[in-house]
Amino acid sequence: xxxxxxxxxxxxxxxxxxxxxxxxxxxxxxxxxxxxxxxxxxxxxxxxxxxxxxxxxxxxxxxxxxxxxxxxxxxxxxxxxxxxxxxxxxxxxxxxxxxxxxxxxxxxxxxxxxxxxxxxxxxxxxxxxxxxxxxxxxxxxxxxxxxxxxxxxxxxxxxxxxxxxxxxxxxxxxxxxxxxxxxxxxxxxxxxxxxxxxxxxxxxxxxxxxxxxxxxxxxxxxxxxxxxxxxxxxxxxxxxxxxxxxxxxxxxxxxxxxxxxxxxxxxxxxxxxxxxxxxxxxxxxxxxxxxxxxxxxxxxxxxxxxxxxxxxxxxxxxxxxxxxxxxxxxxxxxxxxxxxxxxxxxxxxxxxxxxxxxxxxxxxxxxxxxxxxxxxxx
Amino acid sequence: xxxxxxxxxxxxxxxxxxxxxxxxxxxxxxxxxxxxxxxxxxxxxxxxxxxxxxxxxxxxxxxxxxxxxxxxxxxxxxxxxxxxxxxxxxxxxxxxxxxxxxxxxxxxxxxxxxxxxxxxxxxxxxxxxxxxxxxxxxxxxxxxxxxxxxxxxxxxxxxxxxxxxxxxxxxxxxxxxxxxxxxxxxxxxxxxxxxxxxxxxxxxxxxxxxxxxxxxxxxxxxxxxxxxxxxxxxxxxxxxxxxxxxxxxxxxxxxxxxxxxxxxxxxxxxxxxxxxxxxxxxxxxxxxxxxxxxxxxxxxxxxxxxxxxxxxxxxxxxxxxxxxxxxxxxxxxxxxxxxxxxxxxxxxxxxxxxxxxxxxxxxxxxxxxxxxxxxxxxxxxxxxxxxxxxxxxxxxxxxxxxxxxxxxxxxxxxxxxxxxxxxxxxxxxxxxxxxxxxxxxxxxxxxxxxxxxxxxxxxxxxxxxxxxxxxxxxxxxxxxxxxxxxxxxxxxxxxxxxxxxxxxxxxxxxxxxxxxxxxxxxxxxxxxxxx
Numbered sequence: 014x015x016x017x018x019x020x021x022x023x024x025x026x027x028x029x030x031x032x033x034x035x036x037x038x039x040x041x042x043x044x045x046x047x048x049x050x051x052x053x054x055x056x057x058x059x060x061x062x063x064x065x066x067x068x069x070x071x072x073x074x075x076x077x078x079x080x081x082x083x084x085x086x087x088x089x090x091x092x093x094x095x096x097x098x099x100x101x102x103x104x105x106x107x108x109x110x111x112x113x114x115x116x117x118x119x120x121x122x123x124x125x126x127x128x129x130x131x132x133x134x135x136x137x138x139x140x141x142x143x144x145x146x147x148x149x150x151x152x153x154x155x156x157x158x159x160x161x162x163x164x165x166x167x168x169x170x171x172x173x174x175x176x177x178x179x180x181x182x183x184x185x186x187x188x189x190x191x192x193x194x195x196x197x198x199x200x201x202x203x204x205x206x207x208x209x210x211x212x213x214x215x216x217x218x219x220x221x222x223x224x225x226x227x228x229x230x231x232x233x234x235x236x237x238x239x240x241x242x243x244x245x246x247x248x249x250x251x252x253x254x255x256x257x258x259x260x261x262x263x264x265x266x267x268x269x270x271x272x273x274x275x276x277x278x279x280x281x282x283x284x285x286x287x288x289x290x291x292x293x294x295x296x297x298x299x300x301x302x303x304x305x306x307x308x309x310x311x312x313x314x315x316x317x318x319x320x321x322x323x324x325x326x327x328x329x330x331x332x333x334x335x336x337x338x339x340x341x342x343x344x345x346x347x348x349x350x351x352x353x354x355x356x357x358x359x360x361x362x363x364x365x366x367x368x369x370x371x372x373x374x375x376x377x378x379x380x381x382x383x384x385x386x387x388x389x390x391x
Numbered sequence: 392x393x394x395x396x397x398x399x400x401x402x403x404x405x406x407x408x409x410x411x412x413x414x415x416x417x418x419x420x421x422x423x424x425x426x427x428x429x430x431x432x433x434x435x436x437x438x439x440x441x442x443x444x445x446x447x448x449x450x451x452x453x454x455x456x457x458x459x460x461x462x463x464x465x466x467x468x469x470x471x472x473x474x475x476x477x478x479x480x481x482x483x484x485x486x487x488x489x490x491x492x493x494x495x496x497x498x499x500x501x502x503x504x505x506x507x508x509x510x511x512x513x514x515x516x517x518x519x520x521x522x523x524x525x526x527x528x529x530x531x532x533x534x535x536x537x538x539x540x541x542x543x544x545x546x547x548x549x550x551x552x553x554x555x556x557x558x559x560x561x562x563x564x565x566x567x568x569x570x571x572x573x574x575x576x577x578x579x580x581x582x583x584x585x586x587x588x589x590x591x592x593x594x595x596x597x598x599x600x601x602x603x604x605x606x607x608x609x610x611x612x613x614x615x616x617x618x619x620x621x622x623x624x625x626x627x628x629x630x631x632x633x634x635x636x637x638x639x640x641x642x643x644x645x646x647x648x649x650x651x652x653x654x655x656x657x658x659x660x661x662x663x664x665x666x667x668x669x670x671x672x673x674x675x676x677x678x679x680x681x682x683x684x685x686x687x688x689x690x691x692x693x694x695x696x697x698x699x700x701x702x703x704x705x706x707x708x709x710x711x712x713x714x715x716x717x718x719x720x721x722x723x724x725x726x727x728x729x730x731x732x733x734x735x736x737x738x739x740x741x742x743x744x745x746x747x748x749x750x751x752x753x754x755x756x757x758x759x760x761x762x763x764x765x766x767x768x769x770x771x772x773x774x775x776x777x778x779x780x781x782x783x784x785x786x787x788x789x790x791x792x793x794x795x796x797x798x799x800x801x802x803x804x805x806x807x808x809x810x811x812x813x814x815x816x817x818x819x820x821x822x823x824x825x826x827x828x829x830x831x832x833x834x835x836x837x838x839x840x841x842x843x844x845x846x847x848x849x850x851x852x853x854x855x856x857x858x859x860x861x862x863x864x865x866x867x868x869x870x871x872x873x874x875x876x877x878x879x880x881x882x883x884x885x886x887x888x889x890x891x892x893x894x895x896x897x898x899x900x901x902x903x904x905x906x907x908x909x910x911x912x913x914x915x916x917x918x919x920x921x922x
Contacts, residue, residue, distance in 0.1 A: 244761070255747070
């Protein structure tokens with residue numbers, strides 16, 4: 014029997030325990046490779062938070078993961094498992110690049126940005142439309158179709174970059190570099206306020222756009238009629254039909270919003286860092302979004318924390334691989350994988366035990382009220 | 392083994408003074424803060440039928456699960472035939488001669504009767520010998536207890552009453568001396584229930600001990616020798632059935648006096664509000680579930696649809712509510728047709744004054760993980776009063792929910808609590824408050840008191856009558872014949888998708904029961920309205 018746990022256990026203790034477990038197992042792996050796990054942990058944390066540039070990179074990666082995490086979360090609230098955030102983010106890059114290529118010579122970056130946002134959202138949503146439609150109308154499972162669309166996106170982007178977007182005479186599959194009007198400025202001043210320095214880290218204004226999106230997603234899911242319909246459809250489809258909520262419309266809209274959020278992730282690397290559209294720029298952020306959303310309990314606040322955690326793993330992991338020769342880049346992927354495994358896939362591992370411990374303590378304390386007595390047997 | 396016990400117990404009803412078949416001493420079981428069973432003492436005498444009655448959540452099922460080894464008691468002793476035992480699993484319970492017939496049968500649907508009987512008692516990797524043994528043993532049991540079932544019939548082709556008989560045979564085949572039946576009549580027609588009781592009496596004659604768990608007071612009175620009443624995890628009383636009565640038991644169950652009879656005046660029906668004409672509905676397998684059904688419901692009357700579950704009542708309600716697409720036929724609401732054969736639009740139905748309390752509140756009427764206030768607007772969330780531009784007006788929604796909580800005495804009175812944490816009766820009140828307070832002109836109600844405790848039943852019945860007296864047209868579907876008879880002004884009996892007869896509530900239970908079982912009464916009235 015599963016009892017509801019108090020919020021601080023649910024949202025604080027359980028993720029923490031999962032994380033600690035992940036790091037313990039990762040520590041064993043480091044030990045097997047013949048390195049000191051404590052030193053490795055120290056290097057990882059120092060790489061991610063120890064200096065201005067490290068923090069900058071951590072937050073830069075976190076920005077990507079916030080967008081993809083929100084993308085996955087919105088779909089999950091509608092009962093859909095969107096595995097296609099990766100492809101949607103990739104295709105979203107076209108929207109960003111189109112806005113930048115068209116405008117960067119003529120207007121400042123903050124005029125380009127709204128067009129880039131719109132372009133990214135529209136392109137990402139468009140990439141989610143067909144899977145959404147197939148799910149809503151034909152019942153084709155969205156997990157299958159979005160995986161397929163990741164591959165199609167990959168092929169499409171390579172074609173576009175090599176055959177269409179590559180400037181004449183260039184050897185690399187990427188667009189020309191945007192000039193000033195297509196680049197989002199970095200947030201050096203913010204770090205200087207604290208007497209630190211961003212160094213070369215690409216941390217930029219997109220981070221605040223991501224935070225704004227967190228607020229908007231919260232508003233959408235818990236405070237709008239559409240969000241109510243999305244949650245009802247996702248939690249109890251039969252009740253949604255009973256309530257007269259149009260299924261096809263709700264599923265399609267939820268997937269479009271999910272795709273749009275994934276697409277907007279492209280703004281960060283394309284317009285905020287590289288100033289050009291490159292091959293494979295999402296670099297797995299779409300898949301990390303699944304773990305971020307799971308670990309953040311599909312709630313925007315949780316997603317921010319989970320995104321920063323994964324940003325830390327990405328940045329600190331890179332530094333660790335650099336500092337410890339025995340720990341290769343692949344080892345870092347193993348450690349990240351362990352965190353995903355324990356925090357995401359096995360997130361309920363400790364729940365039954367905690368539930369038992371917690372309620373044993375409680376029942377020996379204050380007697381249960383009549384209200385609680387009802388809940389247990391219902 | 393069976394004969395041995397029969398010898399020991401003799402054939403009479405009289406309990407032997409030696410050891411009771413089951414004795415529970417001080418059994419307690421908690422789930423977290425919830426004390427499901429508190430210090431339970433229970434003696435069940437050998438060769439008797441012992442009823443256990445109580446509201447939903449009183450702890451009956453937990454107690455029986457402890458006896459059958461599903462749960463382990465926190466404290467207390469179990470004595471079987473005077474010997475203390477520890478039961479840690481159903482295998483041990485079976486070895487001790489305890490058999491259980493679950494509310495939801497544990498049968499493999501595409502297996503034959505014989506295969507189901509030997510399931511789990513195959514006695515080896517090769518089935519042939521077990522099958523031969525089982526066949527002869529089965530014949531003996533059938534002879535002994537007068538319970539015939541074709542051993543080669545496939546389970547899903549048998550009527551529910553016979554499936555239940557297979558469950559009983561399964562327990563007897565395993566040498567059960569003590570049979571526990573959990574709400575055995577929930578799915579049976581009155582005639583099937585009568586037959587079951589005759590079988591139980593036969594088993595008692597043979598010296599078997601039977602524990603009957605039910606919430607139906609009438610069954611307790613009809614068949615048991617002794618009865619124990621459970622309330623809030625405790626046994627509050629044990630009585631000899633002959634020395635008690637329905638009113639006393641009901642009072643013990645609820646802890647206060649309850650009005651069992653519904654107090655209602657004569658209906659004064661007005662104009663026709665809902666008119667169903669030749670409605671035919673097929674399910675997803677294209678099997679016709681509702682077959683050319685025609686009837687009217689007028690303002691200020693309650694039309695009850697009686698029938699055994701699964702005879703098309705659910706589909707009928709859903710088609711009228713716009714949830715399920717009908718194949719053909721017409722439905723008029725206030726004289727204007729609603730497009731039942733097109734894609735349904737439950738939202739439009741609500742706008743036209745049709746409210747629907749669905750049969751299955753867990754699957755359809757509520758979103759259980761939602762907060763109570765979120766469920767109190769389900770289906771009405773598009774109404775201006777709950778909206779503030781594109782946003783939901785959270786204050787308006789919560790205040791509205793609080794008002795309903797007070798008016799319908801929903802407990803605990805917390806509109807932010809997760810709906811899953813309310814008891815069945817209170818969940819049903821959430822649905823009723825939502826649908827009734829919209830002041831609909833037509834109200835469809837499916838199974839208003841399924842899984843609802845006696846105290847709440849009284850309240851719900853009163854509200855339904857009040858709605859009728861306020862001039863609403865009410866269509867009531869229930870598998871509880873008693874409920875239909877006490878609430879409805881006219882009763883339509885549904886069998887195999889057709890309306891096979893119309894009766895007044897004064898019609899005898901036997902007459903209605905025959906109709907529900909699809910037995911034509913030879914007067915040419917059956918099927919008349921359905922044609």
